[in-house]
Amino acid sequence: MPIENEERERETQRVASVRANIQQRIEELRQTVDERRSEATAIGRSFWDDISVNADNADDLIETAASMAQQEHVLQGQERSYRLAQDALRKLQRVVDAPYFSRIDFKERGEQEREKIYIGLTSFIDAKTDEILIYDWRAPIASLFYDYPPGPATYRTPEMDVSGELMLKRQYIIKAGVLQDVFDTGISIGDEMLQQMLSRSADEKMHSIVTTIQREQNQIIRDDRHKVLVVQGAAGSGKTSVALQRIAYLLYKYRTTLSADNMILFSPNSLFSDYVSHVLPELGEATMQQTTFQDYLTHKLSDMGLTLEDPYDQLEFILTGTDQDPAYAARLQSIHYKTSAAFLSVIEAYGEKLKNGGIRFLDLSVGKKVLITADELSERFYSKSSILALGERMEQLSEWMLEKLDEFQADVQKRFYRKMVREPKYLGTEPEMKKMSKVKAHKAIAPLKEKARKLAYVDVLGMYQDLYTNSELHQELMHHSEQRLPAAWDTISTFTADALAGGMLHYEDATPLVYLKGLVEGQLRVGTIRYCLVDEAQDYSPFHYAYLKKLFPRARFTLLGDWNQGIFTHANASSSTDGEGQTSEYSSISELMKEDETETIRLVKSYRSTREIVDFASRVLPGGEPIEPFSRSGEAPRVLRAADETELSRLVAEAAKARRDGGASSVAIICKTERETRSAHDSLKPLLPGLARITKETLHYEAGVMILPAYLAKGLEFDAVILYDAGAAVYAEAKERKLFYTACTRALHHLDVFYLGELTPFLLNK
Numbered sequence: 001m002p003i004e005n006e007e008r009e010r011e012t013q014r015v016a017s018v019r020a021n022i023q024q025r026i027e028e029l030r031q032t033v034d035e036r037r038s039e040a041t042a043i044g045r046s047f048w049d050d051i052s053v054n055a056d057n058a059d060d061l062i063e064t065a066a067s068m069a070q071q072e073h074v075l076q077g078q079e080r081s082y083r084l085a086q087d088a089l090r091k092l093q094r095v096v097d098a099p100y101f102s103r104i105d106f107k108e109r110g111e112q113e114r115e116k117i118y119i120g121l122t123s124f125i126d127a128k129t130d131e132i133l134i135y136d137w138r139a140p141i142a143s144l145f146y147d148y149p150p151g152p153a154t155y156r157t158p159e160m161d162v163s164g165e166l167m168l169k170r171q172y173i174i175k176a177g178v179l180q181d182v183f184d185t186g187i188s189i190g191d192e193m194l195q196q197m198l199s200r201s202a203d204e205k206m207h208s209i210v211t212t213i214q215r216e217q218n219q220i221i222r223d224d225r226h227k228v229l230v231v232q233g234a235a236g237s238g239k240t241s242v243a244l245q246r247i248a249y250l251l252y253k254y255r256t257t258l259s260a261d262n263m264i265l266f267s268p269n270s271l272f273s274d275y276v277s278h279v280l281p282e283l284g285e286a287t288m289q290q291t292t293f294q295d296y297l298t299h300k301l302s303d304m305g306l307t308l309e310d311p312y313d314q315l316e317f318i319l320t321g322t323d324q325d326p327a328y329a330a331r332l333q334s335i336h337y338k339t340s341a342a343f344l345s346v347i348e349a350y351g352e353k354l355k356n357g358g359i360r361f362l363d364l365s366v367g368k369k370v371l372i373t374a375d376e377l378s379e380r381f382y383s384k385s386s387i388l389a390l391g392e393r394m395e396q397l398s399e400w401m402l403e404k405l406d407e408f409q410a411d412v413q414k415r416f417y418r419k420m421v422r423e424p425k426y427l428g429t430e431p432e433m434k435k436m437s438k439v440k441a442h443k444a445i446a447p448l449k450e451k452a453r454k455l456a457y458v459d460v461l462g463m464y465q466d467l468y469t470n471s472e473l474h475q476e477l478m479h480h481s482e483q484r485l486p487a488a489w490d491t492i493s494t495f496t497a498d499a500l501a502g503g504m505l506h507y508e509d510a511t512p513l514v515y516l517k518g519l520v521e522g523q524l525r526v527g528t529i530r531y532c533l534v535d536e537a538q539d540y541s542p543f544h545y546a547y548l549k550k551l552f553p554r555a556r557f558t559l560l561g562d563w564n565q566g567i568f569t570h571a572n573a574s575s576s577t578d579g580e581g582q583t584s585e586y587s588s589i590s591e592l593m594k595e596d597e598t599e600t601i602r603l604v605k606s607y608r609s610t611r612e613i614v615d616f617a618s619r620v621l622p623g624g625e626p627i628e629p630f631s632r633s634g635e636a637p638r639v640l641r642a643a644d645e646t647e648l649s650r651l652v653a654e655a656a657k658a659r660r661d662g663g664a665s666s667v668a669i670i671c672k673t674e675r676e677t678r679s680a681h682d683s684l685k686p687l688l689p690g691l692a693r694i695t696k697e698t699l700h701y702e703a704g705v706m707i708l709p710a711y712l713a714k715g716l717e718f719d720a721v722i723l724y725d726a727g728a729a730v731y732a733e734a735k736e737r738k739l740f741y742t743a744c745t746r747a748l749h750h751l752d753v754f755y756l757g758e759l760t761p762f763l764l765n766k
């Protein structure tokens with residue numbers, strides 16, 4: 001709604017005056033920072049000069065200690081206030097050019113006056129009048145802006161709900177400290193503003209959506225009632241954006257008790273972590289622990305000397321194999337079983353059984369000499385009361401081993417010393433030789449001690465192998481949950497035992513092995529994590545969830561996924577492409593978390609792609625989760641057949657060039673697999689100089705033209721997407737449908753689909 005000239009003038013002046021006020025505060029803070037910095041340095045320098053030490057007299061010593069403590073206290077205080085001033089300075093510097101983005105007028109029930117609330121990235125109070133000139137977008141009252149159209153409205157404070165009437169909702173576009181545009185909005189948040197935001201180009205970094213958060217997204221961002229929040233959101237509905245805004249919100253709301261270290265975000269891969277890395281700093285928050293599940297597993301298994309397969313190699317295997325190959329079929333069954341809740345109960349039953357016997361140990365030896373045998377370790381371990389948890393008993397065992405190693409070290413030291421005395425090549429005084437022998441003995445034994453501390457003498461791998469070489473054991477463990485061995489047990493067990501014997505750990509075995517390790521060693525829990533957020537949650541198996549829950553017992557979970565994009569086998573194995581299948585897959589999460597308070601929220605509106613692209617992609621998944629495009633129109637996707645490989649390369653290269661020349665800053669040529677990407681890259685390279693190939697090792701990408709497999713494009717978005725070959729020879733089987741859908745939904749503005757031979761049947765559904 002246009003704003004009258006007079007009102008516009010008032011708003012222009014307010015922007016200028018608030019900005020001037022902020023600039024003045026920036027100046028003051030700059031001075032404070034400089035002063036504090038020099039004071040802290042000066043105190044640090046004079047710290048020792050100011051303290052007269054008289055060590056002869058006990059009273060003086062006490063006084064000296066007190067004086068030191070006092071000085072240190074002053075120093076710490078100065079440092080703290082320096083840091084606070086610096087933080088405040090940085091925050092204001094970040095917002096000075098655009099101090100706020102919206103305003104709401106709210107009349108609280110029972111009040112005569114309406115309050116004007118200006119909302120920005122950070123709050124700002126007038127130092128002279130104490131008037132709040134800007135409210136932080138995360139303040140309770142600011143939620144009115146996101147949640148209500150003008151009319152009756154309520155917001156929640158920690159103490160109570162406050163009701164009243166929302167009289168006005170206004171949005172501002174401020175650049176370089178000058179008001180560019182201002183408009184009032186009605187029902188939802190600035191369709192106008194959102195239109196502007198969404199018609200922009202995608203660059204290589206994600207941006208915050210703070211000015212246009214939608215109501216249903218706000219509900220997720222601010223939820224603090226549920227222990228488990230499951231978000232099923234259509235492609236492009238803002239799941240990742242919401243996850244990051246939520247982190248910023250929680251850090252603000254619980255700023256006195258929660259820090260970034262208490263939160264963890266699992267991302268699909270490092271490329272994606274890099275892609276989203278700008279959002280939190282943009283919101284003025286420190287970036288937080290972001291990891292991939294693969295990194296976590298690698299870290300946990302680093303000492304085992306195994307070759308750990310990554311999820312992308314697993315997927316590549318699945319996508320490139322065929323059902324005719326018996327090894328392929330065996331592997332699929334194996335994955336299906338090992339990602340199931342049934343296998344989880346086997347591992348748990350195993351943990352229980354091991355409390356009374358069966359833990360395998362390895363000899364502790366130096367060279368050929370065995371210092372402590374595996375039997376001794378086992379005897380010692382099981383001689384402890386079985387009331388003690390496995391972890392406690394392990395700790396005691398490791399202490400005992402360290403004592404033994406101390407004794408052994410003393411012995412080695414003596415031997416070194418005697419050798420030195422005997423051999424004429426060692427020249428030195430007696431104390432020198434003593435010292436040298438001590439250092440040498442320490443060096444020799446230190447690695448053994450390190451292993452004892454890390455419980456490297458517990459043969460977790462051997463115990464895991466037992467599960468596959470000893471079918472009776474497996475069967476026995478299954479009885480606890482009244483399950484039976486899977487039909488393909490013989491194939492699964494042989495296949496797994498062979499791989500493990502060859503030092504190969506398949507991805508599907510990694511989490512069960514880490515879980516078993518945690519149970520046996522008693523080091524399963526990470527109590528410091530209070531919030532665990534999982535993006536692309538559909539790619540985690542029931543086993544993963546049960547494990548995460550055990551790992552972070554104090555955490556609240558936010559699981560954001562799109563079960564239409566479940567491209568990993570466990571998802572494909574248990575869910576069909578119809579609506580019912582997806583629901584059952586995704587309810588398995590709620591099922592696992594059932595004893596907690598679980599809330600499920602659906603996001604159906606897609607903000608990424610044009611209406612034409614959303615409609616096109618929806619055809620791929622008939623009966624899938626609904627997806628509603630935000631009303632933004634563009635050109636219809638193009639589908640073109642190439643006569644042969646040469647023509648395919650030419651058409652794809654021409655399309656990429658045309659998109660780039662037409663203004664698209666990011667153009668992605670998406671293939672099905674790594675194998676196809678490699679060969680397409682070879683053919684396209686001469687036609688498209690500068691074409692960047694993205695692999696699972698890529699940590700960062702620049703805007704431009706790139707080529708990548710669909711599973712690496714997950715979570716990312718591009719101005720233009722070109723599907724390299726959507727022929728029936730490439731995409732036809734059920735397992736490829738969701739992957740194809742994922743590829744199509746990466747496009748913001750343009751989608752070009754090329755194919756050889758017949759077109760994929762996924763596009764033939766009307």
Ligand SMILES: Nc1ncnc2c1ncn2[C@@H]1O[C@H](COP(=O)(O)OP(=O)(O)OP(=O)(O)O)[C@@H](O)[C@H]1O
Pocket residue numbers: 194197198207208209212213214217233234235236237238239240241242562607608714715716717745
């Ligand atoms: N409220 C919003 N205002 C402006 N832009 C938004 C909003 N919500 C989402 N977007 C934009 O829509 C695009 C998709 O968002 P995001 O990547 O968070 O979705 P997603 O649900 O994680 O997608 P996918 O599952 O397909 O990877 C991003 O460009 C994001 O900035």
